[in-house]
Amino acid sequence: xxxxxxxxxxxxxxxxxxxxxxxxxxxxxxxxxxxxxxxxxxxxxxxxxxxxxxxxxxxxxxxxxxxxxxxxxxxxxxxxxxxxxxxxxxxxxxxxx
Amino acid sequence: xxxxxxxxxxxxxxxxxxxxxxxxxxxxxxxxxxxxxxxxxxxxxxxxxxxxxxxxxxxxxxxxxxxxxxxxxxxxxxxxxxxxxxxxxxxxxxxxx
Amino acid sequence: xxxxxxxxxxxxxxxxxxxxxxxxxxxxxxxxxxxxxxxxxxxxxxxxxxxxxxxxxxxxxxxxxxxxxxxxxxxxxxxxxxxxxxxxxxxxxxxxx
Amino acid sequence: xxxxxxxxxxxxxxxxxxxxxxxxxxxxxxxxxxxxxxxxxxxxxxxxxxxxxxxxxxxxxxxxxxxxxxxxxxxxxxxxxxxxxxxxxxxxxxxxxxxxxxxxxxxxxxxxx
Amino acid sequence: xxxxxxxxxxxxxxxxxxxxxxxxxxxxxxxxxxxxxxxxxxxxxxxxxxxxxxxxxxxxxxxxxxxxxxxxxxxxxxxxxxxxxxxxxxxxxxxxxxxxxxxxxxxxxxxxx
Amino acid sequence: xxxxxxxxxxxxxxxxxxxxxxxxxxxxxxxxxxxxxxxxxxxxxxxxxxxxxxxxxxxxxxxxxxxxxxxxxxxxxxxxxxxxxxxxxxxxxxxxxxxxxxxxxxxxxxxxx
Numbered sequence: 001x002x003x004x005x006x007x008x009x010x011x012x013x014x015x016x017x018x019x020x021x022x023x024x025x026x027x028x029x030x031x032x033x034x035x036x037x038x039x040x041x042x043x044x045x046x047x048x049x050x051x052x053x054x055x056x057x058x059x060x061x062x063x064x065x066x067x068x069x070x071x072x073x074x075x076x077x078x079x080x081x082x083x084x085x086x087x088x089x090x091x092x093x094x095x096x097x
Numbered sequence: 098x099x100x101x102x103x104x105x106x107x108x109x110x111x112x113x114x115x116x117x118x119x120x121x122x123x124x125x126x127x128x129x130x131x132x133x134x135x136x137x138x139x140x141x142x143x144x145x146x147x148x149x150x151x152x153x154x155x156x157x158x159x160x161x162x163x164x165x166x167x168x169x170x171x172x173x174x175x176x177x178x179x180x181x182x183x184x185x186x187x188x189x190x191x192x193x194x
Numbered sequence: 195x196x197x198x199x200x201x202x203x204x205x206x207x208x209x210x211x212x213x214x215x216x217x218x219x220x221x222x223x224x225x226x227x228x229x230x231x232x233x234x235x236x237x238x239x240x241x242x243x244x245x246x247x248x249x250x251x252x253x254x255x256x257x258x259x260x261x262x263x264x265x266x267x268x269x270x271x272x273x274x275x276x277x278x279x280x281x282x283x284x285x286x287x288x289x290x291x
Numbered sequence: 292x293x294x295x296x297x298x299x300x301x302x303x304x305x306x307x308x309x310x311x312x313x314x315x316x317x318x319x320x321x322x323x324x325x326x327x328x329x330x331x332x333x334x335x336x337x338x339x340x341x342x343x344x345x346x347x348x349x350x351x352x353x354x355x356x357x358x359x360x361x362x363x364x365x366x367x368x369x370x371x372x373x374x375x376x377x378x379x380x381x382x383x384x385x386x387x388x389x390x391x392x393x394x395x396x397x398x399x400x401x402x403x404x
Numbered sequence: 405x406x407x408x409x410x411x412x413x414x415x416x417x418x419x420x421x422x423x424x425x426x427x428x429x430x431x432x433x434x435x436x437x438x439x440x441x442x443x444x445x446x447x448x449x450x451x452x453x454x455x456x457x458x459x460x461x462x463x464x465x466x467x468x469x470x471x472x473x474x475x476x477x478x479x480x481x482x483x484x485x486x487x488x489x490x491x492x493x494x495x496x497x498x499x500x501x502x503x504x505x506x507x508x509x510x511x512x513x514x515x516x517x
Numbered sequence: 518x519x520x521x522x523x524x525x526x527x528x529x530x531x532x533x534x535x536x537x538x539x540x541x542x543x544x545x546x547x548x549x550x551x552x553x554x555x556x557x558x559x560x561x562x563x564x565x566x567x568x569x570x571x572x573x574x575x576x577x578x579x580x581x582x583x584x585x586x587x588x589x590x591x592x593x594x595x596x597x598x599x600x601x602x603x604x605x606x607x608x609x610x611x612x613x614x615x616x617x618x619x620x621x622x623x624x625x626x627x628x629x630x
Binding site: 117121124125128129132136139140141157158161162165166169170172173174176177180 | 315318322326329330
């Protein structure tokens with residue numbers, strides 16, 4: 001998941017491309033995190049809200065849920081690399097100048 | 098859907114407004130595309146995932162679904178123009194300086 | 195909800211930080227507004243769409259729904275201040291340089 | 292929102308930002324509206340013709356001659372989309388009005404502290 | 405994330421970006437939390453008073469004198485919102501902890517390749 | 518989209534913007550795909566082992582010797598994720614093809630006005 005680490009930065013200035021890539025990686029991680037929070041909330045947390053603490057079942061469920069999400073993330077990534085699904089092929093297309 | 102084409106660009110420089118409009122049009126198209134993908138997935142694709150290929154029924158459904166979405170898009174656009182629904186009227190308001 | 199009003203602006207120039215805060219406040223308000231529109235639509239508007247006007251029941255429901263959303267907004271805000279939930283604690287973490 | 296503490300240059304800058312955001316918000320609202328009405332009104336993708344429902348709409352009883360004088364109503368699916376759009380705009384407007392009131396109230400409460 | 409390959413200037417710049425993003429994320433989290441608890445806890449918009457449920461909350465059995473000494477509990481809808489908020493924050497924190505562990509593990513695995 | 522009215526400098530600038538957006542869109546598509554397949558395929562978090570379903574997958578009838586020559590299929594949950602990914606990509610591609618057709622048609626219709 002790391003896009004960094006190619007070439008070293010100039011001593012003083014800012015390599016715009018490098019910063020952009022790091023920002024995109026940050027966005028990606030945040031996006032994934034938010035989706036895990038939301039999915040695992042839907043799967044694990046009872047919406048009766050009889051109390052404010054996580055009970056034992058909910059806590060165990062969250063742990064498994066996060067682990068499983070990472071597994072699925074890995075599987076999907078591998079599958080997509082195998083298919084060679086390029087970014088362009090899945091987009092609306094027609095954006096060439 | 099085209100916001101471009103008013104006035105010609107200066108030979109060398111960048112007309113910031115023109116670029117901004119093209120970017121917004123791009124965002125709009127991408128947004129619509131993503132909504133079609135998501136809506137037609139919900140309407141056409143069985144979530145049993147017994148196989149990885151689209152079957153005949155799913156393929157036909159997708160074609161109709163996309164066509165229908167464009168129709169609805171057109172209808173909503175016409176209706177909104179008829180109503181004269183301005184951007185401001187639907188917003189939270191109170192943003193005047 | 196106001197982040198403004200600390201220090202006065204320089205006569206001519208632009209205080210970048212001040213503008214950024216106002217923009218974030220604007221984003222926040224827009225985000226909340228859109229969520230109210232969506233939640234209250236789900237709770238109050240029948241999706242049969244037999245007519246284009248809001249009927250009496252729907253109108254009353256919308257008014258109560260918006261009022262209730264503001265109440266919940268206030269309660270959640272107070273609770274979060276009480277818990278002292280910092281921004282960082284709920285994020286994916288690991289972003290330190 | 293209160294921008295009165297801002298310098299004129301800042302206010303002008305904010306105005307441009309607000310304008311751009313309103314355009315974006317409008318577009319997002321528009322496409323979400325299309326999606327919403329599509330999802331509520333269009334459900335049948337198994338029939339042969341795209342608008343098969345339209346056929347059932349034209350009056351089945353030809354003895355009822357009054358239909359000849361009435362303007363022909365749009366097919367139900369289309370009518371659903373029109374009503375959905377109409378209703379959403381009115382809903383959105385009403386929420387906007389209530390929102391502004393509550394927001395003003397809240398601001399007033401903050402001022403008095 | 406690993407920013408060690410960056411120059412000090414770049415790191416400083418990234419820090420500003422991260423700060424701004426955290427503010428944005430916090431706000432988005434906040435409004436999504438309000439929406440979530442609103443949707444889970446508030447369902448009755450047909451009754452006359454906004455908090456009609458509150459009435460039923462005060463103990464129906466007046467022979468039970470212990471209620472007089474207990475602190476008065478908030479109405480159920482309000483309690484639901486408080487619990488929902490509380491639970492979401494704890495949920496979010498737990499997910500964050502697990503996320504960090506798995507992420508670190510994944511980074512380690514990538515390093516060893 | 519038609520960028521022909523733009524100057525070369527503007528076109529170059531747009532190209533950079535488009536490139537960045539495509540990267541962002543790809544990432545959003547990727548994480549939404551993971552979320553989608555996770556939600557469709559993973560439902561059982563109450564069992565002890567994470568992949569308890571795997572056990573049932575290996576053929577229960579050992580008299581059926583053909584299983585020894587067949588490649589061992591992945592466990593059902595994993596297969597579900599693979600099929601889900603596969604299907605989504607094909608779905609997305611097909612929508613993209615239809616979208617481009619309808620879009621071109623719409624553009625043509627606008628031109629003729």
